[in-house]
Amino acid sequence: MSVRMLKALAAALILVLPLVGCWDTKDINKQYLPAVMGIGKGRTDKYRVILQIPNASGKTQFLEKEAKSISKAVDLIRTDSEKNINLVHLRLLILDKELARQGISNIVNFAVRANDISIKGMVAVVDGDFEKTLYHEISPTPEVSSYDFFSEEAGWTPNQSILRIWEAYRGLNSYSEDMAIPMLSNGDRTLFTFKGTAVMREDRMVGTLSKDETLLYxxxxxxxxxxxxxxxxxxxxxxxxxxxxxxxxxxxxxxxxxxxxxxxxxxxxxxxxxxxxxxxxxxxxxxxxxxxxxxxxxxxxxxxxxxxxxxxxxxxxxxxxxxxxxxxxxxxxxxxxxxxxxxxxxxxxxxxxxx
Missing domain, CATH: 3.30.300.210 (Nutrient germinant receptor protein C, domain 3)
Incomplete structure (x- = not known):
């Protein structure tokens, strides 16, 4: 091989190598990035999954499906969606109170095993109308998100409990500790209203604490x-x-x-x-x-x-x-x-x- 050909090959490699590792990169404009996932009891099937997808204008798009499993419901949403569903930005998992009373081990295990869900995401229980709370919107405010309701830098007080997905998983598998889950409903002029705390025994909700009682927790x-x-x-x-x-x-x-x-x-x-x-x-x-x-x-x-x-x-x-x-x-x-x-x-x- 001549020196000229070697130089040409080296130049080609220099141009190609920076592209290695980026071949499967997806355009963010072709993806939906849900911030909230609501999981409730389905009307015709076991689970009803609702995804809240915020956009740059401050408005929220809602996608939902029902299935016998959570992963299947998410897959059905992906099937009918014009964009890819990426759960990597999911910040809040909202559960129906009825499901919390029946047991949430399947839900927590799904969230932990899903490769694209961060275990740092928050968990909450709806005290009231599940659908009304999930579909509730206030005036478009791009700087405000559901996650802010639980942020210690944005309005959180010790009268509110906080539970992350990894903490819920730890509580399910602990012999010496149970978990507490914040309870909320849709607000009037705010996105949510904090109602108290759901007291869990293993994976089932067995009672509640008021806002004042949550302070001790x-x-x-x-x-x-x-x-x-x-x-x-x-x-x-x-x-x-x-x-x-x-x-x-x-x-x-x-x-x-x-x-x-x-x-x-x-x-x-x-x-x-x-x-x-x-x-x-x-x-x-x-x-x-x-x-x-x-x-x-x-x-x-x-x-x-x-x-x-x-x-x-x-x-x-x-x-x-x-x-x-x-x-x-x-x-x-x-x-x-x-x-x-x-x-x-x-x-x-x-x-x-x-x-």
Whole structure:
């Protein structure tokens, strides 16, 4: 082979090599990128899958199908769609409340096994009309998405729970912890309204927590920043710091746990003549009563949604871990003590205002 031919071949390779690896690249204009997938009970089949596909104008396109499996329903949507369906941008998985009561293990396993769904996506349960919530729209706002409702940088508060797909999968396979799923419905002037939290036992919904009760769940999970609490009339505080210390004990009667919660708060509104000691006392008594009532409610559901089993796990044998939810958790004695420290004040309300 001549030197001239070798140079020509080298030049051709230089031009071709940058294209290697891009041969299967797909035009983004020929793809639908759903942000939300709704999974409900079908009218004529087992599952009904609804995809929300936002566009640049802020409007949303909806595609749906029914089938005996979720993957088949998605495949049917792909079959009838003029563009390819790519789930790589899916941020929120919304489930019908009826399905949550029947069991969601198949749904979670589908989401984890699907190659194009991120396990960092959020999971939520619809409390109300599933179709109305999924098809609900507000005025076109390209900068607002369903995902923002759960973003800690965009409006989230400790009265809302958060559950990611990978956390749901972990909860399904955990001997020492159950999961909690945020509940929502369509809003009036907003995309969603947060209704509370679905308490799960293994893969089935067994009860609910209100927005106020969800605060305790987030405190146990280390998520408490910027939570606002109304202590009494004309008085509200915001949580800035939280410290939790657990005192666990195991006797012949089974496990017991005493939890000390110390909250550092900032006074948001309060009458000028109201002493700090009085506010601390009212808040301590109110939250201690509320948290212990919530603990009893959760225990009656036989759901370890607070993850108490994880606290005892280092002391449990493998057999005791396997028996935690069925044998030991129902025997648990639990108490919560609340301590309050006022850090400073933002605004003092005139006691005559609003009287």
């Amino acid at each position: 987030n405190l146990f999970k280390g998520k408490y920043s910027r939570g606002t609490i109304e202590v009494a009339q004309n008085t509200s505080v915001m949580i800035e710091k939280a410290k939790i210390k657990h005192h666990r004990h195991w006797s012949d009667n089974g496990p017991s746990l005493v939890t000390d919660i110390t909250l550092g708060v900032v006074i948001m509104e309060s009458p000028r003549d109201k002493k700090h000691a009085q506010i601390e006392k009212e808040m301590r008594e109110q939250l201690s009563r509320q948290f212990n009532q919530t603990v009893k409610k959760i225990r009656d559901y036989h759901s370890d949604v607070l993850g108490i089993g994880m606290i005892f796990r280092p002391r449990l044998s493998e057999r005791s871990i396997n028996e935690w939810k069925s044998k030991w958790f129902p025997m648990l004695e639990q108490k919560i003590n609340v301590h309050v420290n006022i850090l400073n004040e933002i605004y003092l309300k005139d006691p005559d205002v609003g009287s």
